[in-house]
Amino acid sequence: MEEPQPSHLDTSDSMMGFSMSRAAGTSSSALKRGPPSSFEGLEDETSKKRFKGDFGNEPDSEKSVAKANYEALAEDLAQELQCGCCAELVYRPVVVSPCQHFFCGSCCVLWIRNGGTNCPACRGISTIVTPSRPLQSIVDILLRADPSRERAERERIQADEVYKAGCSMRIPTPREASPEPNLNQNADYVRPCPHCAPDNAFGWRCPQPVIDYGVDPERAWHLDDGNPPGHAFCGNCENLLALRAPSTTKCDLCQVSFCGVGVPGRCLAAPLLSQHPHNMSDLSDLIQSSEIYGCFDHNTVEVDFMFDYLSTQELSPRHIYREVASHIQSQPNGFRPLIELDIFVDIHSVTAGIDENPDAPRNRICRQCATEVMLWGIKDWWIRERQKGFLDETVTRRPDCKEGTSCSRQKDLAHAREYNHIIAPRFSGDSVLTNASITGTQGSPLVFAAITAEAARQLEPEMAESRGNAAVTELPTNSLLTDGL
Numbered sequence: 001m002e003e004p005q006p007s008h009l010d011t012s013d014s015m016m017g018f019s020m021s022r023a024a025g026t027s028s029s030a031l032k033r034g035p036p037s038s039f040e041g042l043e044d045e046t047s048k049k050r051f052k053g054d055f056g057n058e059p060d061s062e063k064s065v066a067k068a069n070y071e072a073l074a075e076d077l078a079q080e081l082q083c084g085c086c087a088e089l090v091y092r093p094v095v096v097s098p099c100q101h102f103f104c105g106s107c108c109v110l111w112i113r114n115g116g117t118n119c120p121a122c123r124g125i126s127t128i129v130t131p132s133r134p135l136q137s138i139v140d141i142l143l144r145a146d147p148s149r150e151r152a153e154r155e156r157i158q159a160d161e162v163y164k165a166g167c168s169m170r171i172p173t174p175r176e177a178s179p180e181p182n183l184n185q186n187a188d189y190v191r192p193c194p195h196c197a198p199d200n201a202f203g204w205r206c207p208q209p210v211i212d213y214g215v216d217p218e219r220a221w222h223l224d225d226g227n228p229p230g231h232a233f234c235g236n237c238e239n240l241l242a243l244r245a246p247s248t249t250k251c252d253l254c255q256v257s258f259c260g261v262g263v264p265g266r267c268l269a270a271p272l273l274s275q276h277p278h279n280m281s282d283l284s285d286l287i288q289s290s291e292i293y294g295c296f297d298h299n300t301v302e303v304d305f306m307f308d309y310l311s312t313q314e315l316s317p318r319h320i321y322r323e324v325a326s327h328i329q330s331q332p333n334g335f336r337p338l339i340e341l342d343i344f345v346d347i348h349s350v351t352a353g354i355d356e357n358p359d360a361p362r363n364r365i366c367r368q369c370a371t372e373v374m375l376w377g378i379k380d381w382w383i384r385e386r387q388k389g390f391l392d393e394t395v396t397r398r399p400d401c402k403e404g405t406s407c408s409r410q411k412d413l414a415h416a417r418e419y420n421h422i423i424a425p426r427f428s429g430d431s432v433l434t435n436a437s438i439t440g441t442q443g444s445p446l447v448f449a450a451i452t453a454e455a456a457r458q459l460e461p462e463m464a465e466s467r468g469n470a471a472v473t474e475l476p477t478n479s480l481l482t483d484g485l
Contacts, residue, residue, distance in 0.1 A: 074146050081139055083107055084121040089142075089149055091156065092165050093135040099124045102135055105163035109288060117174040129169040167284045189213040189220040190228055193240040194261055202261065206230060206242045227351065235348040235366060237262030251366040253335060253373075254344040255353040258366065269364040272329065273322050277374050278367035280317035283310055295379050297405060301416035305395055306382050313390065321370055324377035327384075335362045335373075343376060344369050383422055 083090045085107035092105040101121040103111075108129050111120045119126045143150050151159075195202055196209035208230040213220035221228045234241050235256035241248055247260030249269040258267045270276075279285060286292055287307060296303050309315075328335055336358065338344070345352075347368045365373070386396065401407045401419035409415040 074142065077138070077142055078146075078149055081135070081142065085111065088151065090135065090139060091151055091159055092163060093132045093139065094129045094163075094169070095132045095135070096120075096126045096171070097128050097130065099126060102132060104159065105131065105165065105167075106159035108169060109163045112169060112171060113288075117172050119171075125174075126171045129171060131166050131168065164287055167287055168282075169284050170281055188224075189217075189222055190231075190240055193231060193242050193245075194259070195242045195245050202245070202247065204242075204246055207244070210240065232257045232353065233350040234259040234262055234267050235350055235368075236267040238350055249364060250353065251344075251369055252360070252362040252364050253339065253369040254347050254366060255355050256348045256350060256366065257353065266367065269366045272325055272363055272365050275321075275365050275370045276367060277317055277321045277371040280321070280371055280374065282316060283307065286310070286317055291375055292378070295375055297410050297421070299410040299416050299421055301413060302382075302422055305391070309385070309391065317374065320378060320381055321374040324381050325365075325370075325373055327381070328373070328377060329362075338373070338376060343372050347372065379422070386422065 078089055081090050081093075082088065083093075083104045084101055085103050088104075090102060090104050093102045094105045094108050095102045096108070096119045099119050099122050101119050103120060108120070118124060190210055192210040192212050193206065194200055195204055195206045198205060198209075208228070210221055210228050210231065211219040227233070228240070230243055231240050232243055233239065235251070235254070235258050237259065239259060239262055241257060241259035243257060245259075248257055249260060250257045251269040256269075258269050260267055280289070293300060293303055296306075310320075328338070339355075339358065348366075398418065398420040400423055401415075401421050403409075404423040405421060407415075407419075407421055410421050
């Protein structure tokens with residue numbers, strides 16, 4: 001019996017089924033996501049892990065490129081952070097407003113001290129200089145990354161002596177332009193004052209006008225002959241002025257006259273309590289003044305206590321001056337003790353007038369004399385201010401130093417912090433006479449070493465009464481009666 005042979009139909013069906021199954025497999029495989037091209041040819045999972053490890057190891061050439069880019073970034077950052085004055089990496093940066101140029105704090109202080117009245121970089125009109133915390137943060141980050149860029153220790157110490165970190169500064173306003181020079185003027189002869197011209201803009205003419213050398217050399221006034229009649233030289237602009245002119249004022253302390261027309265607000269002897277001390281506009285001017293430390297026998301600790309107090313209470317140098325002037329004016333002898341000490345002599349470069357009545361009241365004062373008054377009385381003012389009770393107890397409860405203001409260790413920071421040295425004898429008479437060591441702007445210290453006989457006589461009744469009392473009242477910690485008695 002013969003076996004049945006497959007028919008052509010069956011063969012076709014089987015072939016069709018195989019084709020359909022293959023097509024289905026192909027379509028399903030096409031829907032699946034294929035492996036990344038980087039893994040093609042890898043046989044097992046171990047090879048894949050080893051490949052990943054090899055891929056993470058960068059070649060040395062790439063590390064060199066990254067290091068070079070890092071160094072280039074640090075160099076570019078250091079270039080951008082250069083001070084506009086010293087061309088070094090900025091130290092304690094400050095920003096000038098409104099132009100926003102930045103400089104080292106010490107460089108900006110020196111710029112102002114040398115007469116700068118604008119931005120050191122763009123020469124634009126500027127008003128105030130403030131510290132910049134964002135710039136300081138960037139500089140700190142750069143120095144942590146590359147400490148070799150930090151300035152030498154000696155440079156940092158010198159800069160800190162010039163500028164105290166965190167302080168703002170004020171850029172003085174520019175002075176008015178000087179008048180055009182007279183080419184026909186001889187330097188040996190006096191130039192006429194603004195009121196000497198017959199048709200001047202001030203509406204008042206000198207009764208004794210000075211002849212211009214360029215007009216009449218024979219009648220011109222020679223400098224060797226002194227001041228022309230009815231004239232003097234201004235203590236600020238040093239130009240000739242008419243003594244009887246309505247704009248002329250005279251300082252009652254230094255006896256120098258001021259024209260009132262040269263530089264408005266400066267060529268002026270203002271009423272006593274409305275004047276502004278010269279170069280003492282805000283707290284930053286006090287901090288930058290070396291004379292302040294001389295007033296306190298270079299006791300920097302006590303000066304810092306005072307600066308913190310002024311900052312907290314928002315007190316200005318002008319406030320201190322007005323209180324000092326008011327206190328002196330209220331004393332029986334007023335300003336006479338200061339005048340007798342020659343504090344106001346030779347403040348100006350021009351010749352002063354004569355004080356015809358030493359007992360006359362003092363109503364007008366110039367800017368330079370106002371500064372002298374403030375410096376003369378700032379220590380006594382601080383003594384009175386401490387008694388108002390606004391200071392922290394850690395300051396007021398320090399024991400008094402046995403040597404008082406004459407202590408030679410006041411410059412020792414540890415000793416100055418532990419003991420109080422703001423001690424001065426007080427008596428019921430003229431309290432401007434103390435044994436405080438005071439330094440004026442001329443730089444020579446004026447030391448009142450002992451209480452005068454007049455003050456001692458005034459103290460005798462008080463001391464006798466104190467000795468006679470059975471119960472003695474304990475003096476306060478910062479007593480003003482412990483030094484010099």
